[in-house]
Amino acid sequence: MVTQKRRRPTIHDVAAASGVSRGTVSRFLNGGHNVSPGAAKAIQKAVKDTGYVVNQHARSLVTSRSHSVAFILAEPQERLFEDPNFNVLLHGATRALAEHDIMLLLTIAGNIDDRKRVSRYITSGHVDGALLVSSHSGDPLIEELRGQDIPVVTIGRPLGHEGDVPYVVSDDREGARQMTRYLMDRGGRKIATITGALDTSGGVDRLQGFREVAGHGAPVAEGDYTLAGGRAAMERLLAAHPDLDAVFVASDLMASGALIALRESGRRVPEDVAVGGFDDSPVAMSTAPKLTTMRQPWTQLSRELVRLLLAVIDGAEPSAIMLPTQLVVRDSA
Amino acid sequence: MVTQKRRRPTIHDVAAASGVSRGTVSRFLNGGHNVSPGAAKAIQKAVKDTGYVVNQHARSLVTSRSHSVAFILAEPQERLFEDPNFNVLLHGATRALAEHDIMLLLTIAGNIDDRKRVSRYITSGHVDGALLVSSHSGDPLIEELRGQDIPVVTIGRPLGHEGDVPYVVSDDREGARQMTRYLMDRGGRKIATITGALDTSGGVDRLQGFREVAGHGAPVAEGDYTLAGGRAAMERLLAAHPDLDAVFVASDLMASGALIALRESGRRVPEDVAVGGFDDSPVAMSTAPKLTTMRQPWTQLSRELVRLLLAVIDGAEPSAIMLPTQLVVRDSA
DNA sequence: CTGAAAGCGCTTACAG
DNA sequence: CTGAAAGCGCTTACAG
Numbered sequence: 001m002v003t004q005k006r007r008r009p010t011i012h013d014v015a016a017a018s019g020v021s022r023g024t025v026s027r028f029l030n031g032g033h034n035v036s037p038g039a040a041k042a043i044q045k046a047v048k049d050t051g052y053v054v055n056q057h058a059r060s061l062v063t064s065r066s067h068s069v070a071f072i073l074a075e076p077q078e079r080l081f082e083d084p085n086f087n088v089l090l091h092g093a094t095r096a097l098a099e100h101d102i103m104l105l106l107t108i109a110g111n112i113d114d115r116k117r118v119s120r121y122i123t124s125g126h127v128d129g130a131l132l133v134s135s136h137s138g139d140p141l142i143e144e145l146r147g148q149d150i151p152v153v154t155i156g157r158p159l160g161h162e163g164d165v166p167y168v169v170s171d172d173r174e175g176a177r178q179m180t181r182y183l184m185d186r187g188g189r190k191i192a193t194i195t196g197a198l199d200t201s202g203g204v205d206r207l208q209g210f211r212e213v214a215g216h217g218a219p220v221a222e223g224d225y226t227l228a229g230g231r232a233a234m235e236r237l238l239a240a241h242p243d244l245d246a247v248f249v250a251s252d253l254m255a256s257g258a259l260i261a262l263r264e265s266g267r268r269v270p271e272d273v274a275v276g277g278f279d280d281s282p283v284a285m286s287t288a289p290k291l292t293t294m295r296q297p298w299t300q301l302s303r304e305l306v307r308l309l310l311a312v313i314d315g316a317e318p319s320a321i322m323l324p325t326q327l328v329v330r331d332s333a
Numbered sequence: 334m335v336t337q338k339r340r341r342p343t344i345h346d347v348a349a350a351s352g353v354s355r356g357t358v359s360r361f362l363n364g365g366h367n368v369s370p371g372a373a374k375a376i377q378k379a380v381k382d383t384g385y386v387v388n389q390h391a392r393s394l395v396t397s398r399s400h401s402v403a404f405i406l407a408e409p410q411e412r413l414f415e416d417p418n419f420n421v422l423l424h425g426a427t428r429a430l431a432e433h434d435i436m437l438l439l440t441i442a443g444n445i446d447d448r449k450r451v452s453r454y455i456t457s458g459h460v461d462g463a464l465l466v467s468s469h470s471g472d473p474l475i476e477e478l479r480g481q482d483i484p485v486v487t488i489g490r491p492l493g494h495e496g497d498v499p500y501v502v503s504d505d506r507e508g509a510r511q512m513t514r515y516l517m518d519r520g521g522r523k524i525a526t527i528t529g530a531l532d533t534s535g536g537v538d539r540l541q542g543f544r545e546v547a548g549h550g551a552p553v554a555e556g557d558y559t560l561a562g563g564r565a566a567m568e569r570l571l572a573a574h575p576d577l578d579a580v581f582v583a584s585d586l587m588a589s590g591a592l593i594a595l596r597e598s599g600r601r602v603p604e605d606v607a608v609g610g611f612d613d614s615p616v617a618m619s620t621a622p623k624l625t626t627m628r629q630p631w632t633q634l635s636r637e638l639v640r641l642l643l644a645v646i647d648g649a650e651p652s653a654i655m656l657p658t659q660l661v662v663r664d665s666a
Numbered sequence: 667c668t669g670a671a672a673g674c675g676c677t678t679a680c681a682g
Numbered sequence: 683c684t685g686a687a688a689g690c691g692c693t694t695a696c697a698g
Contacts (some may be wrong), residue, residue, distance in 0.1 A: 008482075010691055021669045026693055034667055053481060056457040057399075058691035060390040062674045068454065077424055087414045094410075098446065103454045106439035113431065121401065121436045124389040126459075148386060149341075343675055354685045359677055367683055391675035395690045 009050040017274065018046035018226070029054065029223060060125070068103040069309065070122055070130040074139055076110040082226065083253050084282040085298075086133065089155065092302025093131060100310065102128075117140055118222035123148040129313045131305055136199045151312040155305055157201035157320075166318035168304045172202050173295040174208025175325035179276045180248050182292075183333055188246030188274055192219035194233040196250040200225075206250040206278060211220070224252045232252025234261035245273055246333070252277040252284045252293055259287055259332070274333035278325075297323050342383040350379035362387065393458070396446040401436040402642065403455055403463040407472055409443040415559065416586050417615040418631075419466065422488065425635025426464060433643065435461075448474055456481040462646045464488070464638055477503045484645040488638055490534035490653075499651040501637045505535050508627040508658035509542025512609045513581050515625075516666055517546065521579030521607055525552035527591060529583040533558075539583040539611060552577070563587025567594035578606055579603045579666070585610040585617045586624055592620055592665070607666035611658075622664035630656050 011029075014021045020039050028035045028043045035043070046052070054058035054154050060066050071090060073080055081085050094104045103128065109115045119141060122130055129151035135142055137159035145152045146165065154167040183191055193210045207220065219241050221233035231251060237244060238261065247257035255277035259269060267273050269289055277284060280295035312318065348355045353372050361368045361376045368376070379385070404423060413419050427437045433612075438460065442448045452474060455463055462484035464519050468475055470492035480483045481500065487500040516524055526543045529536035540553065552574050554566035561584060568578060571594065582588035588610035591619050592602060602622055610617060613628035626634055637654045645651065 011693095012691080022692080023669060023671095023694080024667085027668090030693080036667055039667080051480070053456050055394070055691050056459055057390045057393040058674090059693075060674095061388070061394055061691080062693045064674085066390075066459075068459070077420070077427075081414055081417065081420045084414065084672085087410070091410055094441065094447075098450065101450070103440075103450055106441075107436075108427065108439075114427075117431065117434070117436055123386050125386075126389055126399075126401070147384070284494075344677095345675080355676080356678080356685060357683085360684090361679080369683055372683080388675050391690090392677075393690095394675080394692085397690085489691095664678045 008055070009052045010055070013050050014043060014046045014052045017050055018042040024288050030087050030314070032194040049311070054320055064125075066126060066128050067101065068105055068127050069097060070118075070127045071104050071106045071140070072109055072118060072122075072130050072131060072132050072140055073106065073134065074109045074136070075134050077108050079134075079226070080108065084294075085251075085253075085279055088281065088298045089133060089302055089305075092299055093306055096303050096306035097129075100306075102310075104131075107277035109141060119144045122150055124147070129153075129309050130211075131309060132158070134200065135159075136197065138199065153303065153305060153309045153312060157205075159199070159201055161203075162320070164318055166308050166320060168301055168308060168321040168323070169201065169240060170296045170301065170325045171206035171322050172325075173209040173212075175247065175278065175296075176206040176250070177213050178325070178327055179208050179278065179294050180213040182327060182329075183246040183248060183274055186274065186333065189246065190241065190244050191246040192221065192237050192241060192244050194223045194230055194237070194247060194249045194254055197224045198222060203250065210248055214248075223250065225251050225254060225256040227253050230257030231261045235265075236267050237265075238262075246276070247273060248276045248278075250278050252281040252287075252291055255291055255293070255332070256283050256287045258290075270331070270333045272303075276333045280328050284328075284330070289333070292327050292330045292333040294325040294329045296325055340384045341388070343388065344385070346383050347376060347385045349420050350383055351375040351520045383524070393494065397457060397458075399436065399461050400429060401438055401460050403451075403460045404437050404439045405451060405455075405463050405465050405474070407442045407448070407465060407474055410441050412467075412559070413441065416584075418584075418586075418612055418629075421614065421631045422466060422638075424634055425632050426639055429636050429639035433639075435643075437464075442474060443514045445599060450506075452477045452641050455483055461505030462486075462642050465491070465648040467533065468492075469530065471532065473487070484642060486638060486642045488634065490538075492532070492534055492537075495653070497651055499641050499645055500660050501508060501532065501634055501641060501656070503629045503634065503658045504655050505538035505658075506542040508611065508629075509539040509581065509583070510546050511609065511658070511660055512627050513543050513546040515660060515662075516579040516581060516607055519607065519666065523574065523577050524570040524579040524581065525554065525570050525574060525586055526571070527554050527556045527563055527580060527582040530553060536583065537659060539581075543581055547581075550635055555585065558584050558587060560586050564594045565590075567591035568598075571595075571598050571600075575597050579609075580606060581609045581611075583611050585612040585614040585620075585624055588624055588626070588665070589616050589620045592622075603664070603666045609666045613661050617661075617663070620665070625663045625666040627658040629658055630659045648662065 015025045074160040109118045132154040158165050195207045221237045223229045223233045277293035280293045284291035348358045354356045465487040468487045491498045528540045542619040554570045556562045556566045610626035613626045617624035
């Protein structure tokens, strides 16, 4: 039996079924202003009877709004799953957007091809704006989006675009200073740091904060925000400076890797080496020992991210928001 | 300085700039059939000069195609990140769709509100179809989508909809039989199982396969596909049957939880208790000992998932695909 | 409160 | 190979 693919009902069918004009149906659908109770009732019934659902393309064509927003993860896909920070951010943004009845679409732009597809998808009007997560400096995505006047806001300073693209960040530099000071105050005499990726603002700012307190001679190992990277960096640090007694690691995930390296080298944490992380991400609670870290205000960050994006969509000028971090003392330092 | 929000160039502007009609421009944009080399060159230049990008809403309005597909995760968001299977599936589907130049949008339908938003988003035509992942029986989402004739294919048998919604699955029952047999053959005399969520096909089919081999009297503890659930189930099993020497756990993630419970009870794996998992998910390699498990053919599954969906979008009748699993022997049994 | 009409930006037969 | 024209399904002033 061939089931005839039935045509979807349109606003025209609803108008016919309810005995009013298409304009009136449309008005009813869009808030019900200027439609009499009688008409409203008839339309409501007709919608139900016909099974009408708006055609979003038609609507968007005239309103130029899609009521959806992209969450662009400009990272290899593995990172999305490895780093709980993204999860937290995604969750926060979804919640904040839901309040405005806006749909959040996760889009992964891991490699060149993905980036192109994502860029095309977004510039051709599918979404009203984009949240760009984890933008490395020199990322062409941001240029492309800007070039097409797509509202975009980034989490973290968009290096090289601080003036023209709005963003929200934690006060990375001050956070790093505070943690470094804490580690030194509790007795650290020989302190080092493991940095984040140095083409991101979190990477450079946390390193700068560290140096401002620990001095420019303090040992530095470059990390990349992954667990494996943190572990490798810790091994290098230990090889070069066996007498280390404190280390500030620029992310909790890397710190969990550093903890492994430390354990394997036979050192106790915090007795032999104190470890301070950054993020207060979910991993901080699952390491042994639990991580002392700088809390990023995730909920607030995602709220502000969304608020800013909506403002920009509504035509506001780009602006930036910086939020303070907070020391959370647990067991690793 | 107020920057005038400039109007985006339309096909009309390109036509004007290149001296041909809009129809010709459109033909060029859609494959270039029936347009002379001269016209093509002029249009190409005009596109570049004007910075033209197609308006997807307008295009979709007439073609009724959006060239995007939703990946609906009908689970609490945490699960996306906890269970690596989703990651693998998402990755595979993204890749397979990319070959057809179709964009995959991840959408999380964790709670009632999310479901409503997702359902509305999808039924209003934003996407051409949907991949429904982890459908629990009784999930209204599937009804809604079907009601609006949205092409949807599920991974796992959609309990209660086997006839009308296409799906792809591994041969869960045979896989479970094989693993159970393996565990018994290598010496298991007192064997038990930890099931998946019993409102999913994986849950019921693997349990059935287990029973067919181990008998209906063998101990069963109900799990829910989470690590914590697997651990708790193992604890219950151990309390009730301290003499267990083998357990078939219906997912690797749960098995990793079971391993924890086993270790805490002082039992050695596999010497005291042999553990067989299911999935061959990435966790299987990171447990200690590494998991012996049934491999689900993830790459093939996602390829078939995509192939089926595209077929259904093109009007094919619903059908089902079942793929075999494979025993992978490692250290836990 | 309501309807007729224009218009959003495209694609696609159709006639040439 | 090309252009004129109809139409996709909506919203939104506008006039009543």
